[in-house]
Amino acid sequence: xxxxxxxxxxxxxxxxxxxxxxxxxxxxxxxxxxxxxxxxxxxxxxxxxxxxxxxxxxxxxxxxxxxxxxxxxxxxxxxxxxxxxxxxxxxxxxxxxxxxxxxxxxxxxxxxxxxxxxxxxxxxxxxxxxxxxxxxxxxxxxxxxxxxxxxxxxxxxxxxxxxxxxxxxxxxxxxxxxxxxxxxxxxxxxxxxxxxxxxxxxxxxxxxxxxxxxxxxxxxxxxxxxxxxxxxxxxxxxxxxxxxxxxxxxxxxxxxxxxxxxxxxxxxxxxxxxxxxxxxxxxxxxxxxxxxxxxxxxxxxxxxxxxxxxxxxxxxxxxxxxxxxxxxxxxxxxxxxxxxxxxxxxxxxxxxxxxxxxxxxxxxxxxxxxxxxxxxxxxxxxxxxxxxxxxxxxxxxxxxxxxxxxxxxxxxxxxxxxxxxxxxxxxxxxxxxxxxxxxxxxxxxxxxxxxxxxxxxxxxxxxxxxxxxxxxxxxxxxxxxxxxxxxxxxxxxxxxxxxxxxxxxxxxxxxxxxxxxxxxxxxxxxxxxxxxxxxxxxx
Numbered sequence: 229x230x231x232x233x234x235x236x237x238x239x240x241x242x243x244x245x246x247x248x249x250x251x252x253x254x255x256x257x258x259x260x261x262x263x264x265x266x267x268x269x270x271x272x273x274x275x276x277x278x279x280x281x282x283x284x285x286x287x288x289x290x291x292x293x294x295x296x297x298x299x300x301x302x303x304x305x306x307x308x309x310x311x312x313x314x315x316x317x318x319x320x321x322x323x324x325x326x327x328x329x330x331x332x333x334x335x336x337x338x339x340x341x342x343x344x345x346x347x348x349x350x351x352x353x354x355x356x357x358x359x360x361x362x363x364x365x366x367x368x369x370x371x372x373x374x375x376x377x378x379x380x381x382x383x384x385x386x387x388x389x390x391x392x393x394x395x396x397x398x399x400x401x402x403x404x405x406x407x408x409x410x411x412x413x414x415x416x417x418x419x420x421x422x423x424x425x426x427x428x429x430x431x432x433x434x435x436x437x438x439x440x441x442x443x444x445x446x447x448x449x450x451x452x453x454x455x456x457x458x459x460x461x462x463x464x465x466x467x468x469x470x471x472x473x474x475x476x477x478x479x480x481x482x483x484x485x486x487x488x489x490x491x492x493x494x495x496x497x498x499x500x501x502x503x504x505x506x507x508x509x510x511x512x513x514x515x516x517x518x519x520x521x522x523x524x525x526x527x528x529x530x531x532x533x534x535x536x537x538x539x540x541x542x543x544x545x546x547x548x549x550x551x552x553x554x555x556x557x558x559x560x561x562x563x564x565x566x567x568x569x570x571x572x573x574x575x576x577x578x579x580x581x582x583x584x585x586x587x588x589x590x591x592x593x594x595x596x597x598x599x600x601x602x603x604x605x606x607x608x609x610x611x612x613x614x615x616x617x618x619x620x621x622x623x624x625x626x627x628x629x630x631x632x633x634x635x636x637x638x639x640x641x642x643x644x645x646x647x648x649x650x651x652x653x654x655x656x657x658x659x660x661x662x663x664x665x666x667x668x669x670x671x672x673x674x675x676x677x678x679x680x681x682x683x684x685x686x687x688x689x690x691x692x693x694x695x696x697x698x699x700x701x702x703x704x705x706x707x708x709x710x711x712x713x714x715x716x717x718x719x720x721x722x723x724x725x726x727x728x729x730x731x732x733x734x735x736x737x738x739x740x741x742x743x744x745x746x747x748x749x750x751x752x753x754x755x756x757x758x759x760x761x762x763x764x765x766x767x
Contacts (some may be wrong), residue, residue, distance in 0.1 A: 229263035244759035256285040284408035324425035342420025343402040374400035387577035422459040493525040502549035560679025567671035571664035578648035579614035596634040609734030678744040
């Protein structure tokens with residue numbers, strides 16, 4: 229099972245009595261759920277001496293882990309890997325994308341048969357490298373052997389993703405341009421050469437502003453070794469690192485920063501509270517998160533009504549803990565009962581869970597894709613757009629062809645349908661009746677506001693400001709409200725790319741905030757915000 233599933237098991241069985249052996253694999257990835265599991269299973273193993281616990285990984289700081297688990301014994305199991313030659317550049321590269329493209333062509337022209345795997349940071353870089361390679365291969369024409377260029381990233385339709393696993397035709401060479409999805413999750417047969425520019429995208433979270441950003445950072449030594457290992461699976465391989473040996477030894481971190489230190493901990497705090505762990509500050513984390521992130525998470529849970537003033541779980545909090553989603557989303561699901569629109573809110577929650585992977589925008593047909601997307605826009609905002617996408621897909625009989633015609637990811641929609649079924653089961657479990665309110669959108673927007681009032685923005689002179697922190701933010705260009713500029717908005721998340729963007733935005737009335745959260749927003753808060761609105765925007 230996934231680490232998240234194992235964590236949910238603790239809710240039903242805190243002593244894990246039903247299990248005699250637990251094995252946590254890929255421990256070096258230090259995901260949020262894995263880190264909390266470490267603290268919980270360490271506690272369980274102390275009072276259950278018969279429980280066997282195995283923590284495993286290919287690249288692990290074993291001393292640190294052993295010390296954390298009460299000096300547990302370390303076993304080194306030699307891997308069956310072929311020898312790998314690692315080459316570093318003599319001087320730092322000014323443009324690693326250009327260097328990666330040149331390296332691919334150099335390997336193709338000078339090295340014996342074998343496929344190439346290139347690690348890049350994201351979709352944009354992969355598409356750029358793809359174009360550059362295509363153009364250069366076309367210019368070289370028949371002077372070089374056939375080079376098959378295959379991208380792989382999360383937002384790519386699954387039929388295109390599957391191409392990387394097809395065997396390479398005789399006399400040709402395959403080059404796979406991948407994100408770090410190919411570092412551990414996928415094994416592609418036939419890879420002999422790996423090109424590693426030494427960068428990856430990492431999520432970071434600022435608790436003061438509540439903003440998440442994806443930042444390109446140098447990857448860790450553990451990641452770099454993991455990447456190099458991909459070249460020695462089927463035969464002796466070669467890894468070409470586009471950074472110097474000095475940079476590897478002196479500038480790279482030993483391992484990646486654990487996710488728990490750079491993410492929003494709302495869900496974690498709620499889960500630990502529901503397990504009866506009240507003192508979160510002193511919970512046995514292997515690498516404790518910043519105290520301000522924990523305090524903010526608790527403050528947010530209090531504002532949502534999940535904790536009382538003593539910091540104990542309320543009835544609403546117990547219901548919210550049943551949903552393995554962000555606390556704001558679980559509050560929205562519970563509020564749907566009051567506004568009699570649970571059918572629609574369950575669909576919106578499922579669509580938000582696969583957030584940015586719904587619409588597909590190929591570079592060569594971007595105008596068609598944008599037009600198709602605009603056809604789904606509904607007055608009121610993006611959540612209603614997502615609802616209309618799902619409802620129309622449902623009306624088409626969950627058709628794959630419909631998705632293809634409308635530039636929508638079929639795989640993401642299928643996932644949204646699965647998530648929806650799970651949420652529906654949980655809604656029934658907490659005894660909320662499934663009712664539909666298809667005729668009007670105000671109750672739907674009110675229910676969303678009830679969960680996400682923490683994320684309110686108001687139009688002022690310099691653009692939008694968040695109500696509580698007075699931070700300047702912008703509506704994302706892909707939003708249906710991008711040109712409309714409503715006065716009051718509620719957003720799903722804040723992301724920083726080129727600017728601080730609000731993603732998935734709906735238009736609301738300020739009076740709704742007093743209705744759904746009178747304890748959080750006072751009348752003077754909202755009237756102050758009203759004063760800051762430029763005259764020409766006042767209705």
